[in-house]
Amino acid sequence: MKISEAQIDSLASHLVEGLVSRGVIKPKADLKELVACVTELMSANFETEAQLDEEADRMAEDQTRLNRTLDVDRLRFMIKQRLAEKKGFTL
DSSP, rough: OOOOOHHHHHHHHHHHHHHHHSSSOOOOOOOOHHHHHHHHHHHHHHHHHHHHHHHHHHHHHHHHHOOOTTTHHHHHHHHHHHHHHHTTOOO
């Protein structure tokens, strides 16, 4: 499922406002700037995960062409975990 920029922006706003209202963080910058920074980080994270998905899909399809008895979904999941681990990305 692809998440839109509007959804990411809304999620970032909700996260920042929630943390500020609970007193978990005391922002030293303008809230709009903080939300923009969180939005940028979240967008980059979702993009990285999408790239991992694409790479895992491609690798799993290549392997299942060689051996039709493989469980494609399980193989894709395992490949994605390994790729994320190699790149230091937390799923």
